Amino acid sequence: MTDTPQNITRRQLLRGAALVPVAGALAACATPASKAPASSSAAPVATSAANPFGVAADKPLEVWIFDGGFGTAYAKDIHQPLFKTKYPQAQIKIESTKEITKVLQPRFAGGNPPDVIDNSGANAMDFGALAQDGQLHDLTPLLDAPSWDDPNVKVRDLLDPAVIEIGTYDGTFSVLGYVNYIFGIWYSQKAFRDNGWQPPKTWDEFLKLCDTIKKSGKMAPFTYAGKFPQYLYEPLLTLAAKIGGPEVLVNIDNLEDGAWTSEPMKQSAAAWAEIGAKYLMEGTAGLDHVQTQTAQNKYKVAMLPSGSWLENEQKTTTPADFEYGMFPLPDFTGSDKMPYGTLHTSPGENFIVPAKGANPQGGMEYLRAMLSKKAAGDFSELVRTVSVVKGAGEGRQLSPGAASASKAVTAAGANTVTYRWQTWYAQLKDEAIAATGELMTGGLTPDKYLERLQKKADEIKGDSSIKKFKR
Amino acid sequence: MLFQRYRRGLFITAFLAAPVTLYLVYVISPYIQAFYIAMTDWRGVTATPRFVGFDNFARLFADGIFWKAVRHNAALLVLLPLLTIVIALFFAFLLNVGGGNGGSGGLGGIRGSKLYRVIFFFPQVLAVAVVAVLFQQVFRPDGSGMLNGPLMALGVEPVGFLSNPDVAFWSVLGVMVWQAVGFYVVLFSAGLASIPRDMFEAAQIDGAGRGSLFFRITLPLLWDTVQVAWVYLGILALDVFAIVWVMTDQHGGPDFSTTVMAAEIYRNAFSYFRFGYASALGVVMFFFTVGFAIISLRLSRRERIEY
Missing domain, CATH: 3.40.190.10 (Periplasmic binding protein-like II)
Structure with missing residues (x-):
């Protein structure tokens, strides 16, 4: 067997060829690399009233x-x-x-x-x-x-x-x-009609209704997606805003000192902890939103907090005559800062x-x-x-x-509240999810619950690597 | 002669080039890049991350959730190998020698041992994600749960296997042991098969019962295999991720009671978009793993029993 120089060169060539992509791959792997900006405006198209942004008609x-x-x-x-x-x-x-x-x-x-x-x-x-x-x-x-x-x-x-x-x-x-998205407490209008239950206007009425339903033995009064406690901190925060006005939530969003431990938050957390201790459907803590919502469709539970996507989400399991309805959070005291009908949208x-x-x-x-x-x-x-x-x-x-949600929005008019901390600070959201689950199962007292969230909020406030937002 | 050697080198290089290249590109280079990313504030979307030195590592020391995750990994590192090996050894012994003198006269496993061996191996065949979803149903807290259904029928309060923060970690451990045992039963069975039969027979003639057969003959002769199993299971305990992420509520919850290092890395990278910080956690995990590997290699240096 003779080895000609050509032979070797061919192999070297192959080896060299094999190594070229290696270099490229090493350079482009996980670390970000800045590239020359894509030529986004090759030939700017003139803007007009019909084409206000100057869209190129044939650009994919x-x-x-x-x-x-x-x-x-x-x-x-x-x-x-x-x-x-x-x-x-x-x-x-x-x-x-x-x-x-x-x-x-x-x-x-x-x-x-x-x-x-x-x-x-x-x-x-x-x-x-x-x-x-x-x-x-x-x-x-x-x-x-x-x-x-x-x-x-x-x-x-x-x-x-x-x-x-x-x-x-x-x-x-x-x-x-x-x-x-319109948030509220969702129920079956049919079940309420058949049993003579009324959507409550005050928190006392709400507690009484829960008692009535519990005693009737027909179904459990209340549940929420226990695996995803963000479904419950939603009404908790909305109730606090109803008691103390929208600034309760603005302060939380702005990471103000003591925003979580404010008096309206304490009242609301205590109120929901009571629901958690007395009126939850058995096993709630381990069920997800689909399981609890399906339980409601089967008339195993009367009420749950959710948003206006619920009806579409449940369309395959909802009985034809179920008639979803939604009511806003009831008045907590006679002196709530915001009137009945206040909604979180x-x-x-x-x-x-x-x-x-x-x-x-x-x-x-x-x-x-x-x-x-x-x-x-x-x-x-x-x-x-x-x-x-x-x-x-x-x-x-x-x-x-x-229709029920639209009616509630019209009735609420300008009395809507909202919060944004959960999209701004994902770490705070995870902490709130974990702590809310503990609050509802009795692992944390309302005071300890709010202290824990305040501590996390303070931590985020002091962390220079997390970008801060204001509203 | 020289030329021949050169040819041989070329031959080996040609074969090694592809795997080494793949290893360099997909294993070594990401490791190195992770060390660099760990010192930046990269949030995953910009093309120009800022270099921040050791800020991420300083932050990491105050991160209570990460240290909680480390503690969970440490607990798994001790408990998972211990439980798995004890159970697997027990089963392997029963399947292979524990039957004593069977009807045929020789040493064998208990009746039906071949069938059990297949059954024990089943969990190993299932993908981890499948196991996780399966056990979500097994652990359901209502009457539809495979464990809670019978409990509730007996009038016992249902157990929140995954929803009670005091119980959830043990549920995860249980599932991991359940999934691992089958493989180690097979591994130990293979080890047992290589032990000469006459050793058992000699011991039996001398009047050894099942207990002393196990502790005096089986265990010492299987020690090498047990050590291998320990290292494998230790690695499994350190890089556990899928079971926790898929099975538990809130990915490592409730209330972070089941979270592990890998889950925290994933959470920081893909839900908080703190890729720099997540890389720093990854670097720490890398050193934990390397540390474990060194310790286990040191400890397992022991003379073999020749037979």
Whole structure:
């Protein structure tokens, strides 16, 4: 066997060739690397009243939808076709996932995020982190643009002011909540009618009702998604705001000293701990939202705290004559700062346009299409919920639960409260989840519960690595 | 001659190039990068993280939840190998020699031992995620739970296997032992099979009962295998993640009562978006694992019994 120099060179060549990708891979693995910005505006298109953002008619658009309680049909069957009517040449790619973070975080780190994201669900990306790194496109032009239907009405005027407040990070409106989540205590109108129970107006009536239901032996009075105690700190905080006014929640959001241990919080925590000790369905602590909600559908429990997505989420297990209804938190004392009917509402299904996407103009235009009367109305009907677009539900056939929630919102008027700490400070959220579970099962007294959360809030306040927000 | 050696080297290199490359790219390089990321404030989305030195490590020392996780790992490190090995040895002994003089006259396992061996191995075949979801149902706190159903039928208060913070950790440990035992029964059975039969027979003729057979013959001759099992189970206890993340409420709850190091790393990275801090936790976990490996290698240096 003879070895010619050529032979060796060939092998060396092969070896060399094998090593080239190694070097590339080593450089590009986990550590982020800054790349030259994508040429997002190759040839800027002139803006006009009909095309306020200067969308290039043939530029592809990539949209990612969170595949959760509302599914993805609304994007494919309602929003995409509407966008297409105006931009027939544009290629729209609608993708969906339940794992927003896992799928899209690497794309942000790699510098090529998609154009529109419905950043929702349990695995959503942290808005604080995105805002801190300037990854969110400023959506103010969207607010000031004429609406899709009527050039004389600005998009801003279609939206509930809460949408703009909640979507503002560092003074820039950058997150568009599409659905108006309405929180309250949910029950079966049929079960209440059949048994002669009345939705309570005061906390005493609520306790009496719980007693009556417990004694009737027909079902347990109350439950919540025990595995996810955030379902319970929601009414706890709302009750505190009702007792002490919206500033109770503002102080908590702003990490003020002693915000958690304020007097209204103490009253509310004690009130809910009592419910936890006396009136919970057996096994509540170990059940999740689907299990408890299904128990309610089977008339095993009368009431649970939830939001306006509940009816759609339970559509396959709800008996036809169940008739979901929702009532607001009852008056705690005669001297509550906020009147009966006060509601916690919060825009959800949070859409963002990444600042470093290839087609942010198209992304904003897609959101403008979503906010049209037709798109929002069709959406409400399809997924049985209330959208943030004013008047989009008018003349539509609403299901009992959605109708009940809409009525509650109208009755509440300006008396709505909200809080944002749980999206701003994920660590505080996890601590609140853990501690609320303990409060409801008797592992923590109301005072110890609030002290523990105050301690965590103080810790976050003192941690320079966590970005702070104010409202 | 020289040329021949060169050829041989080339031959070996050609075969090793691919695996070594993969190892470098997917194992060594991420490790090194993790050390770098641990010293930045990277939140996962920016392309230009800021270098912060040892800030993350300083923060880590005050992180009560992480140290809680470390304590859980430490408890698992002791309890998981201990329980698994004791149970597996007991089963392996029964399956192979514990039957005493069977009808056929030779030493054998108890009746039906072949069937049991298959049954014991079942849990090993199931994916960890499947086991976790399965046990969520087994541990359900209402009448539909496999354990609580019968308890409630007997009029006993249902146990919050996963919802009571005092119980949840033991439930996790129980599931891990349940899943691990089958494999070590097989491992120890193989070890037993390599022990010459006549040793047992000689001992039996001398009047050894099952107890002394086990402690005087089986255990000393299996000691090597037991040590291997200890190291494997120790590693399992240190990098436990999927069971905890999938099975327990709130991923390591309730109230962080079951959380482990890997779960805290995941939580900090993918729900808090603190990739820098999570990498710092990862670096600490790396040193714990290396430390365990060194200690166990030192301790297991022991002379073999030749037979």
